[in-house]
Amino acid sequence: VSLCTGAFVLAEAGLLDGLKATTHWAHTDVLAERYPRVQVDPDVLYVDNGQVLTSAGKAAAIDLSLHLIRSDHGTATANTAARRLVVSPHRDGGQAQFVLAPVPSEEGHPLTELFGWASKRLDQPLTVEDLARQANMSSRHLARLFKAVTGTTPLQWLHAQRIRRAQELLEMTDDSVDQIAESSGMGTATTLRRHFHRTVGVPPDTYRRTFRPVGGRH
Template sequence: MPHTVSDMTTIALAATDGMLHFELATVCEVFVRDPSGQADPWYDVVVCGSGPVRVGRFWVEPDDGLERLARADTVIVPAVEDVDADVPPDLLDAVRTAHRAGARMVSLCTGAFVLAAAGVFDGLRATTHWAHTDVLAARYPRVEVDPDVLYVDNGDVLASAGKAAAIDLCLHLIRRDHGSTVANAVARRLVVPPHRAGGQAQFVTTPVPARDDHPLVNLFPWAMERLDRPLTVEDLARQANMSSRHLARHFRSVTGTTPLQWLSTQRIRRAQELLENTDNSIDAIAEAAGMGTATTLRRHFHRTVGVPPDAYRRTFRSS
């Protein structure tokens, strides 16, 4: 049964050893105070744990025990530092109890490993920081891990990727509960973009060879300087002085993708840079990024990033 706004007033923040302070602070900053003065009721944030917990180099004393978390309206699990560490059984029990009672369950960054261990994500979409998505998917095969999004919303079970995406998801929750006006007021207080769509891609840098003697070490900068040109796999292979098949094997080992997919990704990255840092028209950016036309750029950009180029520019170049 869908929750109403009044159901969502108590937010229990799950505190456990190894929790990261950024996400802890994010929840407190976003949910403790309503700067708009228009939301009634507002949230009651309670840090719940079985005792003092280590947060980075600091210690945090919870407001209440895990039995309070089990009765909460919304449970938020912040990031944990070590995704290989065992989740305390009492925390798992409290999370499962809250979930069975109908609480809204939210993970921030690697907090997804806690909800996944409790079975909350079984049969549902989830995400986490891009550096840990493969581990999450391998460890919990019943979870549909999406490595390319900022956050996912399954209704009463939600998850964010790393750091800034945690803020995005928290603002998304406020927007769901209280509307855009209140969410925008919170965003203004935090001096962050008021809305980034959850389906927007995590902005991950494509790997390049780590060794100076790698056969492709000179090819990558050569190609980056020529992104505005119609490069082919044959052009890349000729520059690298190897066959196209040999080139594909090296590309796969270094980047995890094909030469053409790598080129496409770099062209999108170039378009992102130009959208962020210039006033160039979409047509000019399409040409500079090797996309040819604005129509082609819009199609590939939206498919890869999750938002149109114009929306991306508005988000990353707010006045």
Template sequence: MGTVALAVTNGMLHFELSMAYEVFGADLTGVADPWYRVVVCGPGAVRTGRFRLEPDHGLDHLSRADTVIVPGWADVDEDPPAELVDAVRAAHEAGARVASLCTGAFVLAAAGILDGKRATTHWAHTHALATRHPRVNVDPDVLYVDNGSVLTSAGKAAAMDLCLHLVRLDHGSSVANTVARRLVVPPHRDGGQAQFVTTPVPAPTNDPLTALFPWVLERLDQPLTVTDLARQAGMSSRNLGRHFRAVTGTSPLRWLLAQRIRRAQELLEDSDISVDAVAAATGMGTATTLRRHFHRTVGVPPDTYRRTFRSRPRAGSHHSGQHQENH
């Protein structure tokens, strides 16, 4: 998606705005060429917190962008400016992919583009969003929601997750991982919805499991069991389960399966090996087993996933008629 437009106005949250600019405005021409072209669009000079910002273009320029990012809106008790709402609606009608960060969802909801769709925002404001916009299916328990051409995220760090998710959709997992490494953030966090979203490797801590995670990831092609993991970690299987839930929020086997699926996604995106070979490389054993687990977790079969990512539009193509819905 060639042009990313950041929609700003007075009262925007500068944290989310800066985060989006860091992701899409970085010079990564050596990693992904062409990379995004970022423009800031607003009604004139605006204030975000203590900062004064001079946009590159007016809000009417949003309709020329491939992707429009709407950062968090500070005062959710007030209706967002009508000119911003109208410009975001016009951009969506023109074919732009529109994503909100944190309370930016209130702008999308006011524009009517979340009607009948699942969406999220910062947990502290999900009730207000649902009350004010009853036609929106507000999910308070997820990090972000991908409806294809309309995406929403929860607050702060979840906004980064959504930005990296967009990079991954456009450029693949290896480029998204490179962006994450440069920003020193985890490359994958589960958005709470299965389709085309990966599960994280927990960040290093002093927990006794810290050394176990890379050991497992180097052996995903092997038939590992909970006993194998417990032995490597130097603890009982019961202790291992308790530690896993404390660190990852899930059981050892569920985490292991998520890593196998994540690795399968990478191989399907970045290699031409057969589904049987992917199954062997990820410890699934057979293509039938891989297809069953992959379809249940991701929402589509491996072959469909591969075709989707191989045919995704690359940066530099204009948005008209070229957006793909991730269904």
């Protein structure tokens, strides 16, 4: 079992050759370059290969530890340990380490007010033209500013914000996936499920269970 950058030790020993493995997202490129025989997955929380297990960062190390407790001693024991640690009782190993969501820029920047305006209207079918009109600039100039501030396009930023909104609603409400799709601007549950799974790595229902008590022993 390796936690965080402990994967480098296992890789150096040849224990990860031909296996899928992960480590902290900031070091996955180095791990893949240094040990080309390792199938490095930069997006997951942890990987269970049976006899060899690897995790991402420190929080993911807790997830892997709870996974081991759950596998060896059952869900109830894992839940008790999670409560002691004040952490979620279960996060699926395939869940994304994080979702990149550009944050508002410094106060006074031309986009700061626009970020707030758009974030309050994610349930509406916003377009690049809508954003440019609100910011009182051309679509081309808006695109250049977005690239400079967030590293993404306006539509990519909107998409990231919609996914974040869906995550928040899944975590904090009992709204149905259909309701969340509408509230986050994804339109339909089918569209939300497709984009959520592609971005986060797990379906909305699985993500929601991460933030709900896991009942019964598996």
